[in-house]
Amino acid sequence: MKGFKIYTIILLFLSLACSKSEVSLKDYYEWQEDESNGVHKTKTVGEIAFDMKLLSPDYLTYLELKGEGTVTPQLKDSIMKFYENNLTFVLTIGPAEESHFDITSVGIKNYEEYAERMKQLNFEMAELLELRSDGKKWKPAIVEMENIYGLEFHRKFNIVFSPEEKTDELVKLDKFTVMFDDEIFDTGTSSFGFLKSSLEKTPAIKF
Helix, strand or coil, X not given: CHHHHHHHHXXXXXXXXXXXXXXXXXXXXXXXXXXXXXXXXXXXXXXXXXEEEEECHHHHHHHHHCCCCCCCHHHHXXXXXXXXXXXXXXXXXXXXXXXXXXXXXXXXXCHXXXXXXXHHHHHCHHHHEEEEECCEEECCCEEEECCCCCCCCCEEXXXXXXXXXXXXXXXCCCEEEEEEEECCCCCEEEEEEEEHHHXXXXXXXXX
């Protein structure tokens, strides 16, 4: 009986140790912005600034379920599992600090060039992005530019990499790098490296 109690205490301790702290959405955004936490990378080349964020399954599940009435543990777990098997990023491209121009029109001389720029941003970004780890490469399953109706100088792209052979092949990666071969603004190739341990430390969001 004494051994059973000790075993139960150990299981409880491990459960508490493995559980994530829960924070408000505002606190999550503050944590995410802090580059020292490892899920936010930035790079500036000339007058173009790149901002890459790795989104956690907790955050993506929150976005999926917010506004829902009753959320069952089963529903939450199934959605969480889906996002855990993928890697999701948001890439923001905009003018460097203290620069003021719309990236959709910078360097553009006429309407034909503008139309080509918009085609590249809307339909050809997937060709320029790649996930790499341990000699393996993945192309994005989804790249979607957020529509902000020209009210901002920057543009945001939602990027999703999905497993190609085994369901858990991305889950098993300890470190990975997103490559962006910029043929649009001619800034060269930018790399954004991430660690799985940083993703695992991401706090959960209170529902």
